[in-house]
Structures are given as structure tokens and as C-alpha cells.
Amino acid sequence: MKTELAADGLRLSIDHDLCSGTGYCQERLPALFAVEDRRAWLREDFDLATVGRDDLEDAAAACPWFAITVEEQ
Amino acid sequence: MNAPRQLWSDLAEERSRCPVTRHEDANAVRVTSYAGVKEMLRDFRSFSNRFGTVEPGQELPVESQVLAFADPPRHSRQRKLLTAALSASRVEHLHEAMQQTVDGLIDAIIATGSPDFELLSSLAGPFPALMTAELMGVPHELRERFVYYSHLSELSTAMPGVYDAELAQWSEMIEELVRQRRAVGPGASDDLIATMCFAETDGQRFSDREVAQMVQLVNSAGNTTTTTLISNIVYALDEFPEQKKLFLSDIDGLVDSVIEEGLRYDGPIQGLGRLSQCPVQVQGYDIAEGERVFGSYAAASHDPEVYERPDEFVAGRDWRKLPPHMGFGYGIHHCIGANLARLEARVALTTLYKRLPGLGVQPGFTPEAVPGWTFRGWMGMMLRYETKEQS
Numbered sequence: 001m002k003t004e005l006a007a008d009g010l011r012l013s014i015d016h017d018l019c020s021g022t023g024y025c026q027e028r029l030p031a032l033f034a035v036e037d038r039r040a041w042l043r044e045d046f047d048l049a050t051v052g053r054d055d056l057e058d059a060a061a062a063c064p065w066f067a068i069t070v071e072e073q
Numbered sequence: 074m075n076a077p078r079q080l081w082s083d084l085a086e087e088r089s090r091c092p093v094t095r096h097e098d099a100n101a102v103r104v105t106s107y108a109g110v111k112e113m114l115r116d117f118r119s120f121s122n123r124f125g126t127v128e129p130g131q132e133l134p135v136e137s138q139v140l141a142f143a144d145p146p147r148h149s150r151q152r153k154l155l156t157a158a159l160s161a162s163r164v165e166h167l168h169e170a171m172q173q174t175v176d177g178l179i180d181a182i183i184a185t186g187s188p189d190f191e192l193l194s195s196l197a198g199p200f201p202a203l204m205t206a207e208l209m210g211v212p213h214e215l216r217e218r219f220v221y222y223s224h225l226s227e228l229s230t231a232m233p234g235v236y237d238a239e240l241a242q243w244s245e246m247i248e249e250l251v252r253q254r255r256a257v258g259p260g261a262s263d264d265l266i267a268t269m270c271f272a273e274t275d276g277q278r279f280s281d282r283e284v285a286q287m288v289q290l291v292n293s294a295g296n297t298t299t300t301t302l303i304s305n306i307v308y309a310l311d312e313f314p315e316q317k318k319l320f321l322s323d324i325d326g327l328v329d330s331v332i333e334e335g336l337r338y339d340g341p342i343q344g345l346g347r348l349s350q351c352p353v354q355v356q357g358y359d360i361a362e363g364e365r366v367f368g369s370y371a372a373a374s375h376d377p378e379v380y381e382r383p384d385e386f387v388a389g390r391d392w393r394k395l396p397p398h399m400g401f402g403y404g405i406h407h408c409i410g411a412n413l414a415r416l417e418a419r420v421a422l423t424t425l426y427k428r429l430p431g432l433g434v435q436p437g438f439t440p441e442a443v444p445g446w447t448f449r450g451w452m453g454m455m456l457r458y459e460t461k462e463q464s
Binding site: 016017018019020021022023024035036038062064065066067 | 149156157407412
């Protein structure tokens with residue numbers, strides 16, 4: 001489990017200082033996000049290229065703690 | 074049947090008839106299924122917060138559109154500035170101060186020598202209010218007054234207008250704290266008021282009035298709810314003696330799941346309202362524009378589609394595997410004080426049950442429920458424990 005993933009020039013990260021474990025990201029993209037010990041994590045084996053940027057942005061926007069960042073690298 | 078049981082039974086009946094029901098007497102629609110409440114709270118564009126959430130009506134003046142009373146993008150701008158200060162990792166810094174405060178309040182209970190005490194006035198009420206004051210950086214000499222005004226502001230939700238003069242003094246006190254921080258400049262302190270004073274988005278700062286409104290909202294939304302969470306759990310544990318026995322056998326190990334179950338089983342907020350901004354559907358049912366729509370968090374958290382044995386308090390539910398309860402709401406307005414409330418409840422409950430042997434509701438005492446659609450709590454909670462003299 002990670003807090004950062006990158007692929008195709010896109011970087012996705014979760015700030016564990018902010019994450020409060022609501023699990024809304026997991027609800028949107030259960031194949032990518034997993035909540036454990038009250039924090040959201042990124043599944044290691046997930047290939048970011050298999051999901052659209054809009055879906056990533058949508059999962060990030062669902063976080064009431066603004067803990068998820070999607071950015072170009 | 075006690076008040077919450079009656080409520081859950083009524084809500085279950087309403088849900089099974091139709092999860093989206095118009096109540097002519099309240100001039101409002103009530104949503105009672107988990108899926109329905111979630112659908113409604115996700116759709117923040119159709120369902121607005123800026124008309125108020127307790128009694129949605131007129132659009133609030135702009136300076137009062139803060140946090141729970143605001144819509145994006147204004148809401149996101151304000152909320153972003155507070156999430157760091159109220160994150161799980163940040164509130165952990167208050168842990169020691171919380172423990173000292175609770176220990177002090179329990180010392181005072183023990184010092185009376187009586188086995189009986191009223192929970193809300195002696196601990197569950199002052200504790201969260203004192204911690205909010207600590208978080209805000211309210212000077213010690215002003216705390217008692219600050220906590221008193223905060224209490225009045227909550228009473229005023231039920232009795233509008235009655236305390237306006239005192240609440241104006243509270244606003245003045247807060248605006249003075251804001252002016253002091255502005256005068257000293259950024260970096261002098263890291264309390265929540267200073268954070269709000271100097272936070273900038275797109276080069277803009279909050280106005281003094283806006284900061285004051287946010288301070289008042291954090292108090293009125295955060296204090297009594299935590300008070301209620303603590304006392305509702307104490308009462309629920311007594312209703313389910315087997316669960317209480319289990320909890321007492323491993324207080325530290327079970328306290329977190331007991332708190333989550335408390336939020337689900339009998340959370341402090343029964344439900345909150347929105348004003349629909351367009352013709353919209355929830356669970357396929359039509360809702361007109363301009364309608365007051367209440368999401369019943371209590372009904373959603375008791376939906377048998379989502380939780381087994383919904384009307385039972387189960388201390389050891391595995392919350393890692395269950396869908397989130399609605400005790401803190403859902404979506405972009407998810408309670409911003411959730412981390413603070415969880416930690417306060419943990420410190421209060423573990424310390425109460427460890428330090429006061431045989432703690433429970435006073436035999437023969439029947440608590441009175443808070444009326445209305447918004448809150449779910451008790452007006453007072455008489456408790457008894459075994460003092461040394463008795464045993």
C-alpha cells in the first residue's frame with residue numbers, strides 16, 4: 001500500500017496529515033483506494049493508466065479533507 | 074418505548090412506505106433511506122446549504138454564509154483553510170490537554186462525595202466547550218464567559234431572539250480577539266482564530282465578521298453535539314448490559330468501535346435540511362424546486378438494508394468493513410470536527426469508566442429527550458457510581 005502513484009505523466013498522492021478516513025475515495029474507485037487504520041491508501045498493483053483523469057479528479061473532489069492531489073509531473 | 078426507539082420505529086415505517094416523503098405539517102420532504110440520504114447529500118448543486126440547515130428558509134446574508142451554511146466554491150475556500158487545523162494528526166496535539174481537563178472535571182465529581190451526579194452539567198457539557206476554547210486560543214480569563222455565550226448560542230437555536238443581546242456581546246468578544254491577532258501579525262500564535270485571520274486564498278483574507286461567524290459556528294456545531302455523543306453512549310450502554318459488560322472487559326480495545334456505534338445507533342444529529350435549487354429526483358422520486366428537504370441521518374444509520382440488527386447497540390461491530398454511518402453526515406459537508414469529537418469522546422468515555430467504578434444511569438431515572446427533527450439527545454442524564462464509602 002502506498003500514498004503515491006504515478007503513470008503517464010500523472011501523479012496521484014494522499015496526504016496522511018489531512019486524510020481522516022471517510023472512505024469516499026474508496027467508494028468512488030474501490031480498485032484504486034483502500035481504507036485501513038483510518039487512512040486511505042493506494043493499492044500497489046493498480047495501474048493508473050487504466051483510469052481516466054476525470055475519475056481521479058472526481059475521487060479527489062469527493063474528499064472532504066482535500067487530502068488527495070492529482071497533478072501532472 | 075423510549076423516545077429514540079419510538080423515533081426509529083416511526084422512521085422505519087416511513088421508510089418502508091416511501092423513503093422520500095412529503096410532510097405537509099412541516100412543509101418539508103424527509104428522506105429516510107441510507108441510499109436516499111447519500112444521493113441527496115452528494116448532490117450539493119441541487120440541494121443548497123446557504124438557506125440554513127435547521128430551518129431552511131431565506132437565503133442567509135453573505136457574511137453568515139460560512140461552512141455548513143455555505144455552498145461551493147465559497148464553502149470549499151473556507152473549509153480548505155480549516156482542514157489542516159482539525160485533521161486527525163493535528164487534534165492529537167490536544168490529547169494531553171483533554172486528559173487533564175477530563176481528570177479535573179472527574180476530580181470535582183469525586184470531591185462532592187455523592188455517588189450521584191448529572192453528566193451534562195458536570196462533564197459532558199463543559200469538556201468540549203473548554204477544548205474548543207483551547208483550540209481557538211481564548212485567553213484563560215475569558216474562557217468561562219466564552220463557554221457561557223457558546224451555551225446560550227445553542228439555546229438560541231430553540232428559542233430564537235431570546236439571547237440576542239448576550240450573543241451580540243459574544244460577537245464583540247470574538248471580533249476583539251480577531252483584532253488583537255491582526256494587530257500582532259501572522260506567526261505569533263497557531264491557534265484556530267489566528268489561522269483563520271491570516272489564511273489567504275487568491276491573495277484574499279477573511280473579513281473580521283467572517284472569522285467571527287466561523288468561530289461561532291464551530292462552537293455551536295461542535296460543543297453540544299460532542300456533549301450529546303458522550304451522554305447518548307452512556308445511556309445506550311446501560312440499555313444493552315451485555316454490550317456494556319463486553320466494553321468494560323476491554324475499554325481501550327473497544328472504545329473506538331463503541332464510539333462509531335454510538336454515532337450510528339444514536340448520533341447527536343437526527344437530520345439536517347437543504348433547500349432544493351431546481352426540480353430534482355431522489356431515489357427516482359420527484360422533488361420540486363424551492364422545497365425544504367431533510368435528510369434523516371438517524372433513519373439512514375438504522376436502515377436494515379445497510380446494517381444488521383440496526384436498532385441494537387453492538388459494541389464490537391467491525392467498522393473497517395461497514396459502510397460509513399451518517400453520524401457525521403455525508404459528502405462535502407462531512408463534520409469538520411469529526412476527528413476532534415472522536416478523540417474527545419474517547420478520552421471522556423475511557424476516563425469515566427476507568428475512574429468511576431459501577432458507573433451507570435441512576436436507578437429509576439428516566440431522561441427527557443430533546444424535541445424536534447434536528448437533534449437526538451437527552452436534556453439531562455443522572456448517573457450513579459460506587460463511592461468508596463458505599464463499597
